[in-house]
Amino acid sequence: MSYPAPIKDSAPNNPDAPRTDMLADYRRVRTLSEHLCEPLAIEDYMLQTAAEASPPKWHLAHVSWFFETFLLRPFLPGYRVFHPRFEYLFNSYYEQTETGFWPRPERGLLSRPTVAEVYDYRHHVDAAMERLILEAAPTQWAEVSARLGIGLNHEQQHQELLITDIKYNLAYNPLYPAYRPDLAQAPVADPVPLTYTGVEGGSVRIGASGEGFAYDNESPRHEVLLRPFRLADRLVTNAEFREFVDDGGYDNVALWLSDGWGQIKTHGWRAPLYWRASDEGWQEMTLAGLRPLNPAEPVCHVSYYEADAFARWAGKRLPTEAEWERAAEGRAVQGHFVDDGVLHPRPAAAGPLQQLYGDCWEWTASAYLPYPGYRAVEGALGEYNGKFMCGQMVLRGGSCATSQDHIRASYRNFFYPHERWQFKGIRLAEDA
Structure with a gap:
């Protein structure tokens, strides 16, 4: 399974990059989140076996909520939210948004929205974000690009959480199912001496x-x-x-x-x-x-x-x-x-x-x-x-x-x- 190639000096660590580079990097980061979920069965998407290990479905929606809340709603004129209650379901811990948030330990109790609806939400946000990146007014661009950098790094953090939460959820199962049985293994050997x-x-x-x-x-x-x-x-x-x-x-x-x-x-x-x-x-x-x-x-x-x-x-x-x-x-x-x-x-x-x-x-x-x-x-x-x-x-x-x-x-x-x-x-x- 190949991974999308990074772009040198791209948006997550260079908020001054040209808009076309930032758009390319936005697409790369968003693609990787969905790529990491490809090996999952549909039943895996809503599994939560501990309060600190969120369901994959929640991660995919939360990072989209971040872009919607901190970029699209304040900066894209006429933006239409995908669903009025998603700001409550997929807020993690931000008290100052004034919407509240669904309890963290209970994220795995929500069968709805469906996985398909969460992907629709992501694609709705992606289409709007592409417009914002290319069309944001020059007077707003400094703030938009700064928040975009935070949003992309935030999604990269949740990609790591996706992997570790999937591992925790699967390890809970006495069948010890593999997320990806094709993963390469290092040869068994003695460690190099500790110096x-x-x-x-x-x-x-x-x-x-x-x-x-x-x-x-x-x-x-x-x-x-x-x-x-x-x-x-x-x-x-x-x-x-x-x-x-x-x-x-x-x-x-x-x-x-x-x-x-x-x-x-x-x-x-x-x-x-x-x-x-x-x-x-x-x-x-x-x-x-x-x-x-x-x-x-x-x-x-x-x-x-x-x-x-x-x-x-x-x-x-x-x-x-x-x-x-x-x-x-x-x-x-x-x-x-x-x-x-x-x-x-x-x-x-x-x-x-x-x-x-x-x-x-x-x-x-x-x-x-x-x-x-x-x-x-x-x-x-x-x-x-x-x-x-x-x-x-x-x-x-x-x-x-x-x-x-x-x-x-x-x-x-x-x-x-x-x-x-x-x-x-x-x-x-x-x-x-």
Whole structure:
């Protein structure tokens, strides 16, 4: 299955691109969302097995609602909404839109609108967006193009959520059905040795540089004082995490933060989310179905608590987000992304600072907080990031479900420390 090719310097990361380029990029991003749903059975579209894992049908409609709400209704004269109640059904959490929203845990309870109607909604929005991109008044274009950049990056985020939610929903099924049985698998091999690269400390600047698209939570760029440190050259592997499991890591209270130990007691965690014990050894649920655990692949789908406990067990620590950005800045964004069509983390090659981008999001030791001088934008769009700056942890680098042109060194992802369903892995650090 081939993926639409990205356009160099295109709209998601270049809001100053010509309108024809932005239109081409709009079409590319929208096409990929539908492309990712092609392997689904019609029954899969409305499945929701956890509050945080939305149905594919909802994702497809919500990203269309975003364009309709923040671009078409305010900027396209005479725009006719597709359905007057969709703004209530497919709003996610924007309180300032004044329409309210259907409860998140109950998105899978709605058999209507049908999947066909959701696709009709998308195509209705697409036709109007093409008109807006080509016909918006010059006096409005700066605001339209800025919001378009947000909308396209927003849809790319939901493409990643589509993949991870589909995986969670299918893994819930005791038949362990495959989303795509044709997905390539890495050869089973031993991991490359774990080595470390030293990184100089000092006063460094982190945050968005001002070139290309960035979310508001990546700004302002500011100075941070770092001590010299050493960063692992690859992600922690399944083989290494299996040693932690076999050594009784999930039974050793001394390794765990209090809240993490509570999660173990409450939910009975004994291994990463998609590991399954069998008579033949550990297996792992993937988007290609259940298969033997590959020791060289990065361990994935672990919570912050598990990452922190493993680091303590290994005598190391997790890097801060400033350390991670310091190590990554200036390096090419290369790795395994959704563009590859593999949809699973791959073993690392030998060499310094491998897998910084792609494969798995990397937990950091940093709480998700505003940078010094941060101000959320006014209005409903200001709810996109700012109101979540409490109780969550920062992850860096993207995953095998992220689009390559969506990620950058300053990108800050954030999740609650107990959540495991995203492609989240571990990179170790230590003081120099």
